[in-house]
Amino acid sequence: MTIHNVMSFAAGQWISADDCARDIRSAVTGEVIARAGTSALDTGGMLEFARAKGGPVLRAMTFHQRASMLKKLAAVLDQHKQKLYDISFATGATQKDHLIDIDGGIGTLFVFASKGRREMPDAQIYLDGNIEQLSRNGTFLGQHICTPLQGVAVHINAFNFPVWGMLEKLAPTLLAGVPAIVKPATASCYVTELAVRIMLEADILPEGALQLVSGGLDDLLNRLTHQDMVSFTGSAETALKLRAAPNILENSIRFIAEQDSLNASVLGPDAKPGTPEFDLFVKEVSREMTVKAGQKCTAIRRIVVPEPLVEPAIEALRTALAKVTIGDPSNEATRMGALVSSEQKADVLEKASIIGRDAERVIGDPQNFSIIGADAEAGAFVPPMLFYCADPDQAEHVHTVEAFGPVSTIMPYRDVTHAIELVNKGQGSLVASIITHDTRVAREIALEAGAFHGRLYFNNRDSMKESTGHGSPVPHMVHGGPGRAGGGEELGGVRGVMHYMQRTAIQGSPDILTAITEKWVPGAIEITEDDHPFTRTFQRLSLGETFKTPARQISLEDIEHFAEFTGDTFYAHMDEAAAKRNPFFPGRVAHGYLVLSFAAGLFVHPDEGPVLANTGLDNLRFMKPVTAGDSITVRLSVQHKTPRNADYGEVRWHVAVTNQDNELVAEYELLTMNAYGNVGL
Secondary structure (H helix, E strand, O other), rough: OOEEEEEEEEEEEEEEEOOOOEEEEEOOOOOOOEEEEEOOOOHHHHHHHHHHHHHHHHHHOOOOHHHHHHHHHHHHHOOOHHHHHHHHHHHHOHHHHHHHHHHHHHHHHHHHHHHHHHHHHOOOEEEEEEEOOOOOOOOEEEEEEEEEOOEEEEOOOOOOOOOHOOOOHHHHHHHOOOOOOEEHHHHHHHHHHHHHHHHHHHHOOOOOOEEEEOOOOOOOOOHHHHHHHHEEEEOHHHHHHHHHHHHHHOOOEEEEEEOOOOEEEEEOOOOOOOOHHHHHHHHHHHHHHHHHHHOOOOOOEEEEEEEHHHHHHHHHHHHHHHHOEEOOOOOOOOOOOOOOOOOHHHHHHHHHHHHOOOOEEEOOOOOOOOEEEEOOOOOOOOOOEEEEEOOOOOHHHHHOOOOOOOOEEEEOOOOHHHHHHHOOOOEEEEEEEEEOOOOOHHHHHHHHHHEEEEEEEEEOOOOOOOOOOOOOOOOOOEEEOOOOOOOOEEEOOOHHHHOOEEEEEEOOOOHHHHHHHHHOOOOOOOOOOOOHHHHHHHHHHOEEEEEOOOOOOOOHHHHHHHHHHHOOHHHHHHHHHHHHOOOOOOOOOOHHHHHHHHHHHHHHHOOOOOOOEEEEEEEEOOOOOOOOOOEEEEEEEEEEEEOOOOOEEEEEEEEEEOOOOOOOEEEEEEEEEOOOOOOOO
16 A cells, blocks of 8 residues: 655645654554644745745735635636545544535635635725714714735644645735645544645745645744744644744744534524424534534534433434434545544543543443444444433533543533533633524523624524534534634634734825725825826726716705605605704705705716626715705715726725805715726727
8 A cells, every 4th residue: 555645735845754753553453544744844945935835926916806816716626626525534524524614614715716806905905883973073083994914824733634724824814815734633634634635736826825734743843934824723731832932922923723622512402302493503513523523613512401301312313313323534425534533532532531520421422332334443433322421510520521422411500590601611612502492482592692602503493404513514604703712713704804804004195095905095195187087997997086077956846746755754854844843854854865865867878888797785874954045066076996896896985075165065985886898989
């Protein structure tokens, strides 16, 4: 049998394992299948390569360009995922497990690519929040901006998800414009190495954007600066050692930790046997105990059920877990494969014995279970094991010890308050799930347990068909948790990207802010042209380009006609006495939407041209009522431009509507799609 030489990719070169490498054994057969580790890594050279090569090129790209890069990476990995499936069986994972790790990782890249295009600007600076007016007349303003860290992101990943674990960190890092050094867990690093090879050989990433360490990091962490960061997934013990390193502390280096946690699932008091919720609960628990052989940071470790339902729940789980076939993960009949290594098996059995001091094992005997297509002694196989803790209030180990495998403990609660106390005894988790159809129970748990958990997953008959599952972090939502779970956050869409950027408060004049943010700020220099801006293509429009309309007077007849035509006969528009009794109005006033409609009539150009569609308006405010006899004028300014595809881009216009006294009566942002070419011209 050929032993795979797992290589590192450092400073643009592939480096072989050498004499300091350690053996990697198949989780299924126990045979040595690979070796990883090298003493030839120049960690200082790797950091310099990333900072000097990868960082400047990534930062020169816009968010949209980086998003396009992520989409291409995802497409390439998707084309080669069968290779990743084939090699991943040796980790003990089944084909269904591959879908979570490999397809889930690819899907995460696609989601961040989409969010980068839709929710972030085609620019190099991300604007965080709105303009803050810091002076009376608006000549001195403030704005929070986010720019990429000018260092390296070091990703230290766990063994259980060699592909998803890498990609869920890599996606927001690259989207932020920061190069990465990836260090997978040695036990499954051969899968990560293949994924990295696929991405690098596609020649999509800039040189220096991605490097790989297969084996130990040597002194790399001691060489980091305040512009670098570390994102870690693994045990709380290892996280503490890394976080406490003198260089990390002295330089205030950002450290994100996603650690092990004793996640819980609560069966609501309403979810009795025979209800859809009870059946859903049993399905969720049995699935989370056995997917990836329970080697998930989000797996259910504590099962909290009403006292009267303990026995029915145990029996239902006994039936469900009896259907789980254990064996060779490449066998289609197998539903649960092996743990990742014999070392992990020994650790799980040891932790299970500690839990057994507080609880009785009621399902699963590690010395006597059936297995198909494999040798139970040679491979790292264990059965699903369920413990029952009769007195969870006095128990210590069920709330403090995690067996990182198919092991969970069921315990009773008296009422919802007691259930919350038990769930929170884990001292911080990544996720807690609550299966209930009672909205009052859901609210009470959210209020009292939310501070202890990174995610609360509620499910019932209404959402069960479309829900993602207790143990599935999704890239749209934050993944992390307080306390024991590490106190960090990953994923979360654009929130995840912000971890790799610096938030800076900038202050200055409207012109200064406009130049920095590439978004026109009211009060900045306005550009006027002879032709109407609606006749100008996307490329020809300039930030601050402004069109001022003539005035239009609004009559009482206009107000009454608008009311009758639209059906909006609200008293403030139709009843003089009633309107005067309202503290906001001097008498009958024009409809706000009448003002908007008349404003559009003043600035819209009627001819066919590059403006393809009005796609909406944002931040509408009415500041002063308009009465019969008032006149309105519109100032239309190009505020921001965002390319959307090869044919058109989005133009954000600032619209200011003033009256005859030059008082602002309405303000909003109009969105249009404008063609690049000469449509209609």
